[in-house]
Structures are given as structure tokens and as C-alpha cells.
Amino acid sequence: MAQSVLLVDDEPKVIDVIKPFLEREGFEVHVAFDGGSAISRVEQVKPDLVILDWMLPGMSGIDVCRHLRSTGNLVPIIMVTARTEEVDRVLGLEMGADDYITKPFSLRELVARVRSVLRRSQQQPSGESVYVRGNLKIDESRFRVWKDDAEIVLTPAEFQILVTLAAKPGVVYSRLQLLQTVMGNAYMNYERTIDSHISHLRRKLEDDPSNPKFIQTVHGMGYRFGDNL
Numbered sequence: 001m002a003q004s005v006l007l008v009d010d011e012p013k014v015i016d017v018i019k020p021f022l023e024r025e026g027f028e029v030h031v032a033f034d035g036g037s038a039i040s041r042v043e044q045v046k047p048d049l050v051i052l053d054w055m056l057p058g059m060s061g062i063d064v065c066r067h068l069r070s071t072g073n074l075v076p077i078i079m080v081t082a083r084t085e086e087v088d089r090v091l092g093l094e095m096g097a098d099d100y101i102t103k104p105f106s107l108r109e110l111v112a113r114v115r116s117v118l119r120r121s122q123q124q125p126s127g128e129s130v131y132v133r134g135n136l137k138i139d140e141s142r143f144r145v146w147k148d149d150a151e152i153v154l155t156p157a158e159f160q161i162l163v164t165l166a167a168k169p170g171v172v173y174s175r176l177q178l179l180q181t182v183m184g185n186a187y188m189n190y191e192r193t194i195d196s197h198i199s200h201l202r203r204k205l206e207d208d209p210s211n212p213k214f215i216q217t218v219h220g221m222g223y224r225f226g227d228n229l
Contacts, residue, residue, distance in 0.1 A: 003118060004028040006047040008038040008064070009080070010056050018051070021107045027114070035059025039067060042075060049118055051110070052097070054081040062095050069096035072153055076121045078113055080105075096200075098157045099193075120182060121156035131166045134229030136205065136214060138166055147205060157182060158201050161194070165215060170227030172218045198223060 005027045009015055012033075019029045030045050032038040035056045042050065050068075054061040065077055079097040098117050101110060129141040137146045140163050145152045154162065160182040165173065173181070175194045182194075202209040213226050 002026055002028040003048040004030065004045060005114065006030045006032060006038065006041055006045065006050045008032045008035075008041075008050060008056065008061065009053040010034060014053075018107065018110070022111065022114070025111050035061065035064045038064050042068060042073065047075060049076045049078065049114060049121075051078050051080060051114070054079055065095045065097050069153075069155070074153070074155060076117045076156055078110075078117060096155050098155055117156075120160055131163070133166050133169065133214065133225065136166075136229075138163060145205075152204050154201070154204065155197075157197050158204075161197050162201060162205075162215075165223060165225035169225045169229070172221050172224045174222040178223065194223075 003026075005022055007015060007018055007022070007029055008031070009018075010033050015031050015033075019031060022029045030041055030047060032041045036059055038050070038052065038056075039059075041047075052061045052064060056064070059067075061079060061081075065079065068075065068077070077097045077099075079100040080103065081100060082103040098121070099113055101113055129139065131138040131140070135148050139145070143156075143159060145154055145159070145162065161178060164178060164181050165171075178194045198215055199209075202212050202215055205214050206212045213229065216224050216226050218224055
């Protein structure tokens, strides 16, 4: 069965270019032209991934992303934006987007991003599938995380980063290593993307995000999972 993509953009000309290209690449493509319709279409067709334009009439792409994540919907989201400032890209990731792509972009790059995000969102666990680290429990096979008795909802990218670090407490991973492990080689120029996901993870997991015990920074090197829990 073909994987399905919901393409959200308010410009019909953009839809007319991207939709047939994705279909030729083997995807089933649904469309929406505004934020409210996007939310309805996600509920109706349950796509495998959403390509979501930032600038939409009425409800922006950021608001759509925030709404979906607040309701526990973990559908992978690629944010499309003409904004080039790092703070804007970080905002999209912090609202729960799994990736972003900046206009103008090639259709082949977009497809590569789609395949990469889908691949990591459907990645199957290997080896040990449940990790207990202090008061944190990570069930890799069920894609679920608990802190004490409270379940914590993570995006696919956040979950893969957490599993990678928690599987080997104390081992330091550079940004590039995490990027390659979680997102693949196509993202090698986007190391700072990891920082946004780490920041979001800390806000969800840590008692004090400014003094993390789970996901620790090793200055000049990268990140590690605390080994003294």
C-alpha cells in the first residue's frame, strides 16, 4: 500500500507542481489549502506524513502543528518555510515539527526529506526494547515514554534521539553523530537541528531543564545521557 502524504499550501500553483511529483514517486497525496482544513484532513485520511506550509491564511502552519501536538497527534510533519532566520526554524521544531525545508527547494530534496522522516518514524527497535533510567521508562517497541507514572508524548525525532542516548548512558554523541543516527546522511549540514530537539526533550523530561540530569551537554563535544541515575 502506498504511503500517504497530506500536502498543505494555500497556493494552487505550488500544489499543482508538488502533488504530481510525489505521486510519480509512489505516494498517495491528499491536499488542503488552509490550516482549518488541514486539521480536518489529518483526522479524516490519517496521513503517514504532513508537508505543512508555514504561511497559511487564518490559522498558520505553526498553529496547525501546535494544535496537532497538543491533541497527542504524532503524525510526522515537515514544515515548509520561506523564513531563513534560525530562530524561525527553531520555533517550528519546538512546536513539534520533525523537520523543515526552506524555500526555494528542489523537488528531489523534498522527496528525500519525506522518505527520511517516514523511515525514522517507522523505524523498528533492535536489541533491548525497554530502558529504565532513574524514574524514566522508555519502551522502544511501543514508542512510549513515562516519567514516574505520567506518560510523556514525544515526536518521532525526539523519541529516536532519546532512545539513542538512553541506550548507552555516559557515551558522548556529537551533533553530527546524532543527526546521522536519527535523520540520516542527507541532513549533514543541519547539525543545529539537534539542539532544538534536545531543548524540547529537556522541557518535557527534566525537573529542571537548565540543570538536566537525563540529557547532559558535554561542552565542545555534544550530548550524553546521564550515567549516575
